[in-house]
Amino acid sequence: MMRPLRGSVVFAACAVMIVSACGTTTVLTTTTVAPPTSVDATTTLPAGTLEELLPRVRDIAFSLSTAIIDGNGSERFDEIDTLWRAAAAQLERTTFRESTQYQIDLMRTAVERKRPADADKASLQVKALIENFLASDS
DSSP states (O other): OHHHHHHHHHHHHHHHHHHHTTOOOOOOOOOOOOOOOOOOOOOOOOOOOHHHHHHHHHHHHTTHHHHHHHTOHHHHHHHHHHHHHHHHTTSOSOHHHHHHHHHHHHHHHHHHTTOHHHHHHHHHHHHHHHHHHHHHHO
């Protein structure tokens, strides 16, 4: 005798869920507009040839892990990134440029996550890439 009663309860529960799912939905749409802002930020890239800029990138990259430990990794990385952007602007899209950019990105991540060992690994790769590029360019 319990079986028909259990089926009725399950049917009633399903019916309640289906009917309650058919309620009205109200969507409120409001748009907010941020006030206009003007930013006159000008970044000046360092001037120089590849033979001048790339060794500076290499040398500063080796001090990045110490800077991360000392708490000023962001400033040191900004210096590396600025020099690299100036050098990259003079390069065509090659394996050297893409590989070096990848290592620069790894340095950025090392700074963000405070991982000096990762910065060291990336700086070793940057050193090898730059020295190989400069040797082949001579």
